[in-house]
Amino acid sequence: MIRVELPANLRTLAGVGREVQLQVDDPVTQRSLLDALEAQYPALRGTVRDARTKKRRAMLRFFACEEDLSDEPIDAPLPEPVVSGREPYLIVGAIAGG
Amino acid sequence: MTTLRLLVGTHKGAFVLTSDERRKDWKIEGPHFAGWDVYHVNASPAEPNRLYASTSRGWFGQVIQRSDDGGATWQPIGNEFHYEGTPGTHKWYDNSDHPWDFLRVWHLEPSLTDPDTVYAGVEDAALFKSTNGGTSWEELPSLRTHRTASSWAPGAGGLCLHTIILDPKNPERIFTAISSAGSFRSDDSGKTWQPINHGLRSSYIPDPDAEVGHCVHRLAMHPSRPNTLFMQKHWDVMRTDDAGDSWHEISGNLPTDFGFAIDVHAHEPETIYVVPITSDSDHFVPDGKLRVYRSRTGGNEWEPLTKGLPQNDCYVNVLRDAMAVDSAESCGVYFGTTGGQVYASADSGDSWTAIARDLPSVLSVQVQTLA
Numbered sequence: 001m002i003r004v005e006l007p008a009n010l011r012t013l014a015g016v017g018r019e020v021q022l023q024v025d026d027p028v029t030q031r032s033l034l035d036a037l038e039a040q041y042p043a044l045r046g047t048v049r050d051a052r053t054k055k056r057r058a059m060l061r062f063f064a065c066e067e068d069l070s071d072e073p074i075d076a077p078l079p080e081p082v083v084s085g086r087e088p089y090l091i092v093g094a095i096a097g098g
Numbered sequence: 099m100t101t102l103r104l105l106v107g108t109h110k111g112a113f114v115l116t117s118d119e120r121r122k123d124w125k126i127e128g129p130h131f132a133g134w135d136v137y138h139v140n141a142s143p144a145e146p147n148r149l150y151a152s153t154s155r156g157w158f159g160q161v162i163q164r165s166d167d168g169g170a171t172w173q174p175i176g177n178e179f180h181y182e183g184t185p186g187t188h189k190w191y192d193n194s195d196h197p198w199d200f201l202r203v204w205h206l207e208p209s210l211t212d213p214d215t216v217y218a219g220v221e222d223a224a225l226f227k228s229t230n231g232g233t234s235w236e237e238l239p240s241l242r243t244h245r246t247a248s249s250w251a252p253g254a255g256g257l258c259l260h261t262i263i264l265d266p267k268n269p270e271r272i273f274t275a276i277s278s279a280g281s282f283r284s285d286d287s288g289k290t291w292q293p294i295n296h297g298l299r300s301s302y303i304p305d306p307d308a309e310v311g312h313c314v315h316r317l318a319m320h321p322s323r324p325n326t327l328f329m330q331k332h333w334d335v336m337r338t339d340d341a342g343d344s345w346h347e348i349s350g351n352l353p354t355d356f357g358f359a360i361d362v363h364a365h366e367p368e369t370i371y372v373v374p375i376t377s378d379s380d381h382f383v384p385d386g387k388l389r390v391y392r393s394r395t396g397g398n399e400w401e402p403l404t405k406g407l408p409q410n411d412c413y414v415n416v417l418r419d420a421m422a423v424d425s426a427e428s429c430g431v432y433f434g435t436t437g438g439q440v441y442a443s444a445d446s447g448d449s450w451t452a453i454a455r456d457l458p459s460v461l462s463v464q465v466q467t468l469a
Contacts, residue, residue, distance in 0.1 A: 009133050009158060013174060043174040047158040051178045059157040093157045 002033060003088040007060075010048070010091070014041040019088060028083045030062060031074045048091060063090040102424055103168065103466040104442075105149065106434055107136035110458035112151055114169040117453075119426050121444040124453040130172060131163060138419055138462045139169075140206045145213035146466055150232055152203035152218070160202050162218075162232050175232040179203070179220055182239040188222065189251040198222045198242065205419060207262035211269075219259035223250065223276040225288060238288035241274065246293060246310045253277035253313045253332070254378075260418055261317045265324045273327065273342065278313035281329070283342050294342025298331065316418040318360045320367035328370050328397070330360040330418070335372055337397050348397025353384055359421035363446060364429040368396040371423075371431060371447060373416040381436075382413040390433070392447050406450035407441065414439070419462035426467055434460025 001021040011018060022036045031054075038045045049056050054074075056062070061070040065079045065087050081087035104115040104124075111129030130136075134153040142148040149165040151172065160179065163172040185198030201221045209215035218226040218235060224242040226235040241247075241259075250257060258277055265271035272284045273294075280295040298312045313332035320326065329336040329345065333356050336345045349355035354374045363369035370393050376384045383389065388407040391400040414435035424430035431443045438457040441450045 007157070009155060012132065013158075013161065043161075046177045047161065050159075052180060057157065057159060 001085050002028065002036070002082065003085055004033070004037060005088045005090045006044075007091060007093040009093075010044060013047065014043050016041065021085075028078050029075045030069065030072070030078065033078065033089060059094040061092050061094070063092055064088070100426055101468040102426065102430065103141075103468055104422075104432060104440070104453075105139035105141065105169070105462075105464040105466070106440060106454070106457065106460060107139050107151070107419075107462035108434075108438070108458035108460050109135050112136040112139050112153075112169075113454070113457060115440070115453060121426075121430055121442055121453075122451070124442075126454055127169070129458075130169070131161075134161070135202075136461060137202060138205050138464075140208060140464050141466050142208040142213040142216075143210050144208070146468055148208070148213040148231075150206045150208060150216055152206055154202040160200075162203065162206075164232050176228065176234045179218070179226055179235050180237070181224060181242065182237045183243075186243070186248060188247060188257060189249060191252065193251070195248075198224075200224075201256065204258045204260045205262055207264060210264055210266055217262050217264075217272075219262050219274065221256045221258040222252075223257045223259040223279060225259060225262070225272075225274060227288070240289060241282060241284075241291045244282070244291055244293075246279070250276065250279040250310065261314070263317055263319050263327075266321045267324050271324070271341070273317060273319070275314040275317050275329075277315065278311065278332070280310045280312040281314050281317060281327075281342055294338070295345070296343065297338075297345035298336065299334070299347075300332065315358045316360050318362050318370070320362040323367045326367065326396075328360050328362060330357050330372055332356065332378060335360065335397065348393070350393070350398030350400055352391055352400050353389075357416075358418040359416045359433060361421045361423050361431070363431075364423045364425040366394070366429075366446075369394045369446070370397065371421065372400075373421070373433065375415060381415045383415070386411050386413060388412045388414065388435075388441075390431070390447055390450075403443075403447045403450070405448065406443075406452075412437075417461055420460050422463045422465040424465045424467045430465065432463050432465055434463045436460065 024036045100119040106113040111132045113128035117124045131153045139151040147168040151163040187195035190196035205219040207217045214231040261275035263273040282291045316330045325341045357375045389402040414437040421433040434440045436459045440454040
């Protein structure tokens, strides 16, 4: 199972804890992971990426295995530790606002 | 036994306050949607337990929430607001052309008769409608594509459509207001629109008879007189008695006629309320005194209402959607402040009580009078 950590406001919106687990078919990419996330938690549709363009929201970033994947190709395979579930995929909100 | 239910939107969530008709003891529930900007919560007149809430955050965009049990539980519903066709441009603050870009929903106005039909006023200014309880939204595009729209420019809060009034006697008539484009009326259920700004004077517009460009802050109507509207403009309090065809000023003896909120007494169509704000550069009440002003003559003659309100060292603002009246036998008046207080009057404004003192900054207040 793929592990995904969500920022606090999205946890309450989806009614979940800090981390969710997803079943994602191969190949596991950022696109397929986010598709699976939105399918399992429809409340999150449009909140991580634009519902129509699928573009990442400007004040969110994606991390895994201590790497910033935000600007990596959306269809590139994710690192093996994420695919195997040893490491989580992190959706992180910018530190901004009050 | 009548119950009053107050729907309060704040910068960090929504709160639901309930009381019996005495309006002395209030139960506060919330925060709902903690951490989210809640620009508006509103209820269906046709099904009072059907509530809609507009929640947004810069990180995550717009989420509309719906309750079918009076605010006890909520579920996220449709959050896709797409302009029809290819959006054009409007003016930006520096007068350059700026692409139309959806940011958030400012105001939700449920149908007077159908709980599944609700209108949404959004930034950048446009009017959307849902006929399936908010599951999906369609734009009524002829307002955003009005021949004047490319000249519209945002107010300090953005190019927002913040007022939607449905005419209770003419189901095809809709009034809207946009900062800072002005007021508009449709007489065909939103298919076509006409600017209704004749008589407005705005010193920041070179043309004294400009058709659009006026920074209207809020409109209010008494349901028994839908041709009479009251307006709090950027500066000036205005009135029309011909559904917006012509306006005249009723600021009279107000200490300042800048402000945001305006509302009408539930049982007295000529009794209106405003909260004067110092100026467009000083968005707080004048002289450190929080005063509601009431006119019982339809404008021009105003009296300050101060009993129970702070009269020293008070520097809050009351935003455009943050005042409401109930329809109990003795009309209740409510408003919320940017300091997080919610004040209530059970006697038409003669006296006030703080029913919440330390909420996040208040964006909106609606009230339901439940039998």
